[in-house]
Structures are given as structure tokens and as C-alpha cells.
Amino acid sequence: MIEARSLTKRYGSKTAVDDLTFSVQPGVVTGFLGPNGAGKSTTMRMAIGLDRPTKGKITVNGRAYRDFSAPLCEVGVLLEAKAVHTGRSAYKHLLAVAQTQGIPRRRVDEVLGLVGLSDVAGKRVGGFSLGMGQRLGIASAMLGDPGVLILDEPVNGLDPEGIRWIRTLLQTLAAEGRTIFVSSHLMSEMALTATHLIVVGRGRLIANTSVEDFIRSA
């Protein structure tokens, strides 16, 4: 579970996140919806300890992360537009990540299968499409078998098939009881991916409701 309480972040005179209070429950995909600049990335960065709140707090499974350099098997993270440019194969890329976290080698095969990249495990990551790159990012986030997944704009720029793939994967992972918190600036996308919605604008909470109710009230 992820919980924000009066979470606030200011950069100088600019308020990026403004008194947000919400929780993200396990078992369903929760969408984090808002236009660009609404404060989604800043909120996610604070959840994983990459940024510090000015006021309030955000916890993941009851803990506020101050130091993201420590291995965090409990939380899988995919930050926006972090394409991997490497001549390594997908397998070796994941193996390198696994080794820094003390995760056994067999888990690499498992996550490759999970995201449907087993067939291209030996291919250069540099030659991957955007959609394959995002799946590799999710595979990397899943290495520690985390109970919580935080994904910033994972379908941005993907083709419809790539989007469908990630959507199905997230719903499967949520159905296993994980907490899935996924941001997007596209309502059309969130309507098909998420069950619950946290909607923000200019750093403020606009709605915290089921997708169904949000669409009905729109």
C-alpha cells in the first residue's frame, strides 16, 4: 500500500505537489492521472525517496524511503523515459541488475518470461523497440518480486499493441495482490488500464474514485 498524507513539494516559489492525501490499495491497478506538470513524477519520486517532501509524507508499505540506494526488493520502479542504451543482451542487462541486488540468476529467466521477452533474451537491448524497452524496464522492476510497482508513464509513445500488452500485464500483476500505481496524462489510456483513479491538476487532488464513477461523472 502507498499512502500520501498532506504531501507537499515546493521548488522555490513553485508548488509542484500541493497537500495531497490519498492511498493506493493492493489488488487493483490504480491510475495516477493528470496533465503534464501536474506533479505526478514528483509524487512518485518522493514515494521512492529520490526527492524529499517539503511538508507531509508519503509511505510505501508503511515506510518512507530516505535512501533509494539501498536494495528495495519490496518496490519495483519504472521511471519515465529511461531507455536503456546498451550493446548488452536483454539477458545480460537483467543479470547485471540482479547481481547488484543479490537476486539469483534463475529469476532473470522468470522475469523475461513474465514480460514476454524470452525469445529475444539474447538480442541487443539497443535494437529494441520502445515497447520492448518498456517491457524490459518492467522486467527489471520485477526482479525482486516486489509487492509494490510504481510506474511513471509506462505506455507513453507505445503503439496500440504495446499498450495492450502492458495493460494486460499490469492487470495480471494486480490480480496477484500487488499494489500497482501507474501514471498517465491520457484519460483514454487510464480508462482501459486502471480500476481506481487518483486525479491531480496543478499539484492538487481533483478526484479519488473508481474509473467507472469518474467516467459517469465526467
Ligand code: ADP
Ligand atoms: P508530471 O509528472 O505530472 O508531468 P512533474 O511532477 O514532473 O509533473 O512536475 C510538476 C511541476 O513541478 C512542474 O511545474 C515542473 O516544472 C515542476 N518541477 C518538477 N521537478 C522540478 C525541479 N527539480 N525543479 C523545479 N521545478 C520542478
Ligand code: ADP
Ligand atoms: P559473455 O561471453 O560476453 O560473458 P555470455 O553470452 O557468455 O556473455 O553471457 C553471460 C552469461 O549469461 C552466461 O552464463 C550465459 O550462459 C548467460 N546467457 C546469455 N544469454 C542468455 C540467454 N538468452 N538465456 C539464458 N542465459 C543466457
